[in-house]
Amino acid sequence: MGAEKLTILVCDDSILARKQLKDVIYATAPDAEIFDAANGQEAVDKYKELNPDVIFLDIVMPVKDGITAVKEISEYDEDAEIIIVSSTGTQTQLKNAIEAGARDFIQKPFSATQVEKVLRSRIQGE
Amino acid sequence: MFAQFFGAYLLNKEAVTRDQLSEAIQKLSDARIKLGTLAMHQSLMTASEVDEVCFIQTREDKRFGEIAVSRGYLTDSQVDSLLKAQTPDYLLLGQNLVDIGALSNTDLERLMSEYQSETAIDDMSIENNDKSVELIHTFFKISGQHVNDETILYMNLLFNDLIRFVGxxxxxxxxxxxxxxxxxxxxxxxxxxxxxxxxxxxxxxxxxxxxxxxxxxxxxxxxxxxxxxxxxxxxxxxxxxxxxxxxxxxxxxxxxxxxxxxxxxxxxxxxxxxxxxxxxxxxxxxxxxxxx
CATH class of the missing domain: 3.40.1550.10 (CheC-like)
Incomplete structure (x- = not known):
């Protein structure tokens, strides 16, 4: 990763999924500043507060689901680098996520390589 | 998935206890299939012939295959092909149950045959998705539960996910x-x-x-x-x-x-x-x- 410090927001209602994702991100970008959100509403609020370089977002979450959060974040920032990480990777969900403004989709269970590849492509345009 | 459902079948038939099954399952990762179990599974030898060769092995320092060939139960080429055969998990489970004294070879031969007949699966040496679905169908039928096709598909995936993500x-x-x-x-x-x-x-x-x-x-x-x-x-x-x-x-x-x-x-x-x-x-x- 480049010298500039990355800010990354990880949003999943599962504390375990957040930890696993953060571990993989730290391995790829050790200097990154990573923040958490546990539902879609928190993700929208924290995005507006932090303006992160990348946001990883689950779909199935309480309070506000991931797709609604993607729409609201995209309306706020049309250049938002939103990556969906979900086990519900149906064609319909994928289409909904992309139409709402997501840039990429990672199917759970994810591998470290998948996350690293997507993160690099979003940050460096590789 | 044959091993999991063969175990369930044995419990259902009260052929083994939960403790015996649990002990046999725990030994699965270390177990290697024996030629005799495999020969019995492929109907090349009967349970009594396997028992006889095992008995001779306690008195003569010879391999199972050598004795079976010398007695005319197997040919050299059959021994070679058995040694190369893939081992189905349920067969290993059965062998472990024989090893811990929960079943005899004769019991195992009969139960495997009955199980194969009840599940209507001809070849249990190769597992695939259709056979897993059939196993689950039989599992619910034997238990007296009537479930629809979607439930069977759901359960098939659930058992596969347990195997894949938990063990x-x-x-x-x-x-x-x-x-x-x-x-x-x-x-x-x-x-x-x-x-x-x-x-x-x-x-x-x-x-x-x-x-x-x-x-x-x-x-x-x-x-x-x-x-x-x-x-x-x-x-x-x-x-x-x-x-x-x-x-x-x-x-x-x-x-x-x-x-x-x-x-x-x-x-x-x-x-x-x-x-x-x-x-x-x-x-x-x-x-x-x-x-x-």
């Missing part, structure tokens, strides 16, 4: 129809859409720690939010994969609700609910499922 060392017990259920600690996820599913996993706290440790590949020592999250993640992952399958194979769109915890209540369940206990070496995981 293959389990035996499912017969499902029981339920109207209510006193929960200890359980995680729940509801799925709605063209079919409605309520999925629950109930287990004791010690079993939950072990289940979570295996699923998350982490070493949990106490029952905490990571353990709970692991169980919820497993359920969410499984239901997510099922929704993908149904979308791709049946153009059926399903919506997952976020998983949550329930404890200390008497659950009133919808119609068409059943509880299916799954025995792991670390404890029993009760799957409580409703399809409507």
């Amino acid at each position: 293959s060392d389990f035996t499912p017990l017969a499902p029981v129809a339920l109207e209510d259920y006193p929960i200890d600690f359980c995680v729940t996820q509801k799925v709605t859409g063209q079919m409605n599913i309520e999925s629950r996993m109930d287990m004791g706290r010690d079993a939950a720690i072990q289940f979570a440790s295996r699923y998350a590949k982490m070493d949990f020592s106490e029952f905490d939010e990571y353990v709970t999250a692991s169980l919820e993640d497993f359920l969410n992952l499984h239901n997510g994969l099922f929704s993908v399958n149904m979308s791709n194979q049946a153009s059926m769109e399903l919506i997952l609700e976020p998983p949550y915890e329930e404890s200390g209540d008497l659950l009133m369940l919808p119609k068409n609910s059943f509880m299916l206990p799954v025995i792991f070496p670390f404890g029993t995981v009760s799957l409580i499922l409703s399809f409507y």
